[in-house]
Amino acid sequence: MNDQVARLIELRKLEERTRLHPLSKIISVASGKGGTGKSFFALNLTYQLSRLGKNVLLVDLDCNFPNIHLFLNHATENTIADFFTQRKVLREIIYRYSENMSIIFGDSGSTDYPKLTRDSIDYFFIQLNKIAPQYDYIILDSSAGADEFTIRQLSKSDYNIVIATPEPTSVMDAYVLLKFIFENTEVTKNYVVFNKSESKDDSDSAFQNLSTALRHFLKSEVSLLGVIGYDRIVYKSIMEQVILMKSYPNSKSALEINELAIRLLKITQVANNNQSLRLTRF
Template sequence: MIGQLSRILELEKLKEAQKSKPINKLVAFTSGKGGTGKSFLSLNIAYSISKSGKRVLLIDFDPNLSNLNIMMNKRAEKNISGFILQKELLEDLVTEYTDNLHIVFGESGKIDFPDISSGIIDNFIIQVNKLSEKYDYVFIDTGSGASEELLYLLSKCSAKIIVATPEPTAVMDAYVIVKLLKSKNATENIGVVINRATNTQEAVSAYGNLSKAVKHFQKVDLSYCGTINFDGAVSKSIIAQEIFLERYSKGETVEAISRCAKEIVKFIQVVNINQSYKTSR
């Protein structure tokens, strides 16, 4: 207990110096509305990258509405509630799913779950920064929507991946996320994945409409990170509570996820290069 307290105090000393600095390795998967497949995508992208030999940490940070443990049929002995309740350090909540894919699971349905304050997020960023030294990539699966707390968290991330579907409501919600991020001066490094499209043409059209609107009205440039077309096998894997890429080894969706993973890796590499350039100036 004393050792844990000393580590907490050590992290607190770093708070003022680090809390406003985005982390190179922290990439948030987010969406303006539920049902876009954000958690499915973040999990399978993380799994795909980990299979390429990179070390990936995936954090479920959807307060009290976690999905990853359910999608993986995992009973999490430890989850992020211990951190949010200020009882445990984040590093003590990591579950090693494979050698290269580690996960911090979320919490669901806890009655006394506290509101997520900016102070909790600042401490989260500091502890993730410490953890990130062990990984090539750190992904966070956020909650859906546009709460003040979520926007604050996104503003601390070096890159944001917005997951949308071709539906006009989903495209509009993605636009709103960008608009609100602009009010936080946090519109650098935003990527977009269009999920559950009928075909590639529909996805490209949806992204084009979003990109043009964001460019015209918000003066923000987006990066296209790929498309995942609708596939009934996705629902089967979710119902079976299996990671899609573990259940299936070939097929169009497997290839599409692999392409998205590679595009996101390229996107992050560009983000890191640009950040290094700005830091060195």
């Protein structure tokens, strides 16, 4: 057998293994309570990853208070409710925002919204995994809290990013959510982002307190993905219904989100390279 044929067979095997063990790309953005900046962060992270050349799908899975369409002043035609009521498949409800960025919007105010259960999210993930190969990353904006649907969602994600503010109440909420995650899921790649931080001291001591509590009570660790400072320009971008990273790319918070996006790229690439290496060694 010549080298080229051998190489082709090797490649085929690798493709098959990758199909059976897909790369880690599903990232949930979660928080203990609402208002910490999940939707703002999920949208801006998605946009920035797409600017960095990745093909990204954002899904508004906050079925109680979906917001992504409002952030963009977008009149939704198809929403995730069409999927959960089995009127449409995922492919039909994807909105192409730009070449590298797609969005599945949420639905608010719908009267026939079904009660979402563990089974609903399992069904969602089965369908999501079918379209996943088209994307480099899939970002899931979540409901606040730890209801059955959300915990199941977090357990099925490859990465969870918990967003908190440095206030003690929010740190406590993040701790409780992480406790739920550790106790109910096998996801090991959990990160924290402190948002609306007024100073480096605030976010440093918030992370220190969270880490100490996790270590002491749960014998667990969490990594800090990064910090986004409190910035009035965020409020302005939301009032104007524009994407901060797009309209104010040089603002302090935009630069911080860019750093976060790059860090996340590195983390996921290292994880996926290690996975590919493990697979090729077989």
